[in-house]
Amino acid sequence: MARRPTIKDIARRAGVSESAVSFALNDRPGVSRDTRARIRRVAEELGWQANSAARALSGERSGAVGLVLARPAHTLGVESFFLQLVSGIQEVLSAARTALLFQVVEDVDAECAVYRRWWAERRVDGVLVVDPRTGDPRPALLAELGLPAVTIGEPGPPTGTGTSPVSAVRADDAGAMAQVLEHLHGLGHRRIVHIAGLPGLAHTVRRMESLRAEAERRGLGPDHVRSVVTDYSDAEGAAATRRVLAEPRPPTALVYDNDVMAVAGSAVAAELGIPVPHRLSIVAWDDSALCRVTHPRLTALVRDTAGFGRLAAEELLSVLAGGPAGVRESERPRLEPRESTAQAPAHTDS
Incomplete structure (x- = not known):
């Protein structure tokens, strides 16, 4: 017909x-x-x-869940994390014959507006919330709307009191950063810079706090180990690398918050004539094909990102079926040493 x-x-x-x-x-x-x-x-x-609008008007489910990503679109073009995450989410939702409604917006205010519109139009039965923030307004809004949600990542402190609990799946960012620092410190590195992502994200804050705490535990202060923030893009990763390598006492090791920035930083080091790993060690957060085809291959934190997405989708379907809110733990990322990390250069100042 x-x-x-x-x-x-x-x-x-x-x-x-x-x-x-x-x-x-x-x-x-x-x-x-x-x-x-x-x-x-x-x-x-x-x-x-069945017509989804008619189902919504009759009080039935829409048969869809939503995912809104509030990041500048230019930062998503080559980053593999979200593609793997969505593939895991879609695997579970497809088996449950549930659609995924996906939208990219510029900021959290726009994201909240999408949630209000979806709720008013009964477009989705629930949402998956990514990039938890410090002082995050979204859990309170979702509780007010009565829109079921699962946060992907451990939520930061709420903006107010009395917010209803929201389910979450989390990864141990602090423990993963401790692995990285233990590896680099064991190789003799005492000047380490963390090229971090967006500063308002809860996981960025946890990684920075873990780095600082682990450094202090080893007697290293902010003059030795510190973080600088970026927008996750290759351009800002490269720019941050240039700045720190131009300092009078440059770092001997760099830790990047994603694979794209790590590859960009490795290219900057090559351009400046700084050999990796003989004078500079590099670690990437979240392994990918980029890390494995770069020369030298990059030491990276390895985790099942698609499995992280599957866990989140399973939790949301459980909530939609009437299950209680809770926090589910994904497997901790493990550090896989490769050719981009080695003993710190000899005769460097501590």
């Missing part, structure tokens, strides 16, 4: 009344088992699907 089939079309083809079709397709009593089966068979033959 050239147009969308209707209940009237199904009734005509099956030789029954429109009310019988409605009863059969909505699992309501009033038709025999054989008639119900015939109606459903005809509906499948015609390619009929």
Whole structure:
């Protein structure tokens, strides 16, 4: 059929009344088992699907969940993390015959506006919330709207009091950063710079705090170990690398918050004639093909990002089925040393 089939079309083809079709397709009593089966068979033959707007008006589910990403679009072009995350989410949702409604916006205010619109239009049954922030306004808004949600990453402190609990799946960012510093410190590095991501993100704050605490535990102050923030892009990663390598006492090791910045930083070092790893060691957060094809191959934190997405989608489906809010822990990223890290250069000032 050239147009969308209707209940009237199904009734005509099956030789029954429109009310019988409605009863059969909505699992309501009033038709025999054989008639119900015939109606459903005809509906499948015609390619009929329930109208999501009509389902919403009747109080039924929309059959979709939402994901809004509030980041500048130019920072997403080559970063593999979100592609892997979404692939894991989609794997679970597809098996549950649930659609994923995805949108990219510029900031959190725009993201909140999307949630309000989706709620008003009954477009989604729940949402997956990424990039938890310090002073995050989203949990309170979602609780106010009554829109079920799962946060991907450990939430930061809420903006107010009395916010209803929101389910979350989290990764141990602090423990992962401790692994990185232990590795570099064991190689003799005492001047380490963390090229971090966006400063308002809760996981960025946790990584920075963990780096500082682990450094202090080893007697290293901010003159030796510190973080600088960027927007996750290759351009800002390269610019930050140039700045710190031009300092009078440059670092002997750099830790990047994503693979894209790490590769960009490695290229800057090569351009400046600084050999990796003989004079500069490099570590990337979140392994990817980029880390493995770069020469030298980059030491990286390895984790199952698609599995992280699957865990989040499973938790949201559980919440939608009436399960309690809770926090689920993903596996801790593990450090895989490769050719980009080595003993700190000899004869460097501490």
